[in-house]
Amino acid sequence: MDDGPFMKSGSGDEVAEQLALAIHEHRLAPGTKLNEDEVGEIYGVSRTIVRTALQRLSHDRLITLRRNRGAFVAQPTIREAREVFEARALLEPRTARSAAERTTPADVARLQAHIDEEHRAVAAGNAGLALRQSGLFHLEIARIADQDTIAEFIAQLVARSSLIIALYWQRRNALCESHAHHALVHALAERDGDRADELMKGHLLDLVSSLDLRHLPSAPRSLREALGA
Amino acid sequence: MDDGPFMKSGSGDEVAEQLALAIHEHRLAPGTKLNEDEVGEIYGVSRTIVRTALQRLSHDRLITLRRNRGAFVAQPTIREAREVFEARALLEPRTARSAAERTTPADVARLQAHIDEEHRAVAAGNAGLALRQSGLFHLEIARIADQDTIAEFIAQLVARSSLIIALYWQRRNALCESHAHHALVHALAERDGDRADELMKGHLLDLVSSLDLRHLPSAPRSLREALGA
DNA sequence: CGCGACAGGATTGTATACAATGTTGTCCCG
DNA sequence: CGGGACAACATTGTATACAATCCTGTCGCG
Structure with missing residues (x-):
């Protein structure tokens, strides 16, 4: 297992920080799936740590946790x-x-x-x-x-x-x-x-x-709607 | 391992809920230590689940997580x-x-x-x-x-x-x-x-x-101060 | 007798193994 | 050729094992 780009992280703090930064700077687009193994490999930590980081970000509404499905960069409605x-x-x-x-x-x-x-x-x-x-x-x-x-x-x-x-x-x-x-x-x-x-x-x-919020209120951007079938 | 007082919890949600309720109703006093094994045994889940619950409550500031030391019911200053x-x-x-x-x-x-x-x-x-x-x-x-x-x-x-x-x-x-x-x-x-x-x-x-907030501002209730040495 | 070093035990931190679940590709049947 | 059942795979959920750390009681020394 690789050590990753930074030293010792205090229980996922560093991973959460890095992910938050990436989201903040729009390097991670809304909707992007965050695979636990992948993230873990990137930062050289186990899934345990990744998991705590994802949970924290989920609480901050930066990512959405879907049970048995994984973590995704949030897509605010x-x-x-x-x-x-x-x-x-x-x-x-x-x-x-x-x-x-x-x-x-x-x-x-x-x-x-x-x-x-x-x-x-x-x-x-x-x-x-x-x-x-x-x-x-x-x-x-x-x-x-x-x-x-x-x-x-x-x-x-x-x-x-x-x-x-x-x-x-x-x-x-x-x-x-x-x-x-x-x-x-x-x-x-x-x-x-x-x-x-x-x-x-x-x-x-x-x-x-400066935003375009003209759509119908409370309409989640679903696939069905996005593709207008 | 016992099944505890309730059925299937969705990833610690139930545990967090129960603990939050106990805190809310003052059955758990501020400062109380929450031992992971103990909580796990009470609710019939492993430390993994307890841990996620504690993390969530920590984010809500209901408990304080102190590294290598454990979880305590928060004591707001x-x-x-x-x-x-x-x-x-x-x-x-x-x-x-x-x-x-x-x-x-x-x-x-x-x-x-x-x-x-x-x-x-x-x-x-x-x-x-x-x-x-x-x-x-x-x-x-x-x-x-x-x-x-x-x-x-x-x-x-x-x-x-x-x-x-x-x-x-x-x-x-x-x-x-x-x-x-x-x-x-x-x-x-x-x-x-x-x-x-x-x-x-x-x-x-x-x-x-109706509260008694007369102490010096921003003075954390430390042991040293509490015992007035 | 007091104080500090040290060791044992208890508790948390992390990694990993296994179970459960969801996804996807394939095959068979209509 | 289209559609649904099924199986293999990938991924997450949970439990447990081991490592690291902290707390505490004890012992020895000044």
Whole structure:
């Protein structure tokens, strides 16, 4: 059994991390089957470890576990997509407001670093990395607000958003988030809670409107429907 | 190996359910160690199954997994307690508002049933069951709002609240939630979203104020501190 | 008598073997 | 030639064996 690309993982944490990253960066497409043996071989661990990793990701809704059938990269339905962004709309603006009240210069620097990374990724044509940086930006704000519980919810929602974008993003709308993010940093730096709240709300609305969620609500993308027989 | 108190469990689901119920009803106190062999014997399954159940509960923050040390019923810190109720304050009022717009008579009946069950449990002196019914009431509202994603967050927060109440509830304040719940049902039945939002907000504030969270913020209840050496 | 090293036992972490289940290709029959 | 039963295979579900780690009680030394 090969040692794989990294050293000792603490009980599947590393495997889950790697898989989550791959999903986040759209290297693993929604619907992809994750064979336990295969994943295990790739990372040089036994199925036991792979299994715990898959379970964790399943709980985060990044993959779907189907009994006796295996693990698949999740395919959020349109309804689920809506719900995720509604949840974000409930959590993030208020969190950004809280963050504004306690943003330090160091925080501003960190946020700016994320934006820079994102720019660089876009320039390099690495859309996956750019998307991930964009997600980390949102997460960083939750962290600044010093609300671990809410931050964890947001982390999960951001991760799921990545899948949603993979499925429903309509190209014509370039999701050029840089401006929105930059404005947010400005508001935070000035400790303008009202403005941060407002900006975040608008930013999330922009995000949703860059998606194509026009199908009938709550229609799971089934094979029958996809092939329109 | 004994078959245990129930039939075929689908990969630890049943075990997790049972343990969660026990925690919810305060039959398992915070800090209790959950020995894998022991739990396995009780439910007639192997450690493999127990392990998956423990992992799931760990993700829900109902138990804490400490590497090489085992699983323990979680002991939310005061800080965590505050955060959980802040998250609920962010999610539940708006959810109750949404629910109000789509509450059907059948929903009202279901909610009333929860309240009745709660009353009955209180009358029977079964505080654990009463607490559980109270939690289910909140969950039912999220369900009525037809927002599965948010409902799941609320479910987790309600479960954690149960642990928090176990740790920090001060007896003098009888957490007599019946009135608040009854008023909420009334608002929902009348489809009064504004009032539902307001009532839920107040209800959650009452809940928090019935707790004793006066310690220094973010101070984990360590042994050193508990014994004041 | 107190304190630290050490060893035994208990418990968790990981891998693997076996059972159960689902999938798919093939063959036979209409 | 089409369709359904069946069998071989692949994959996941579960149990168990072994390794690694931690806790605890004991012993010896200062």
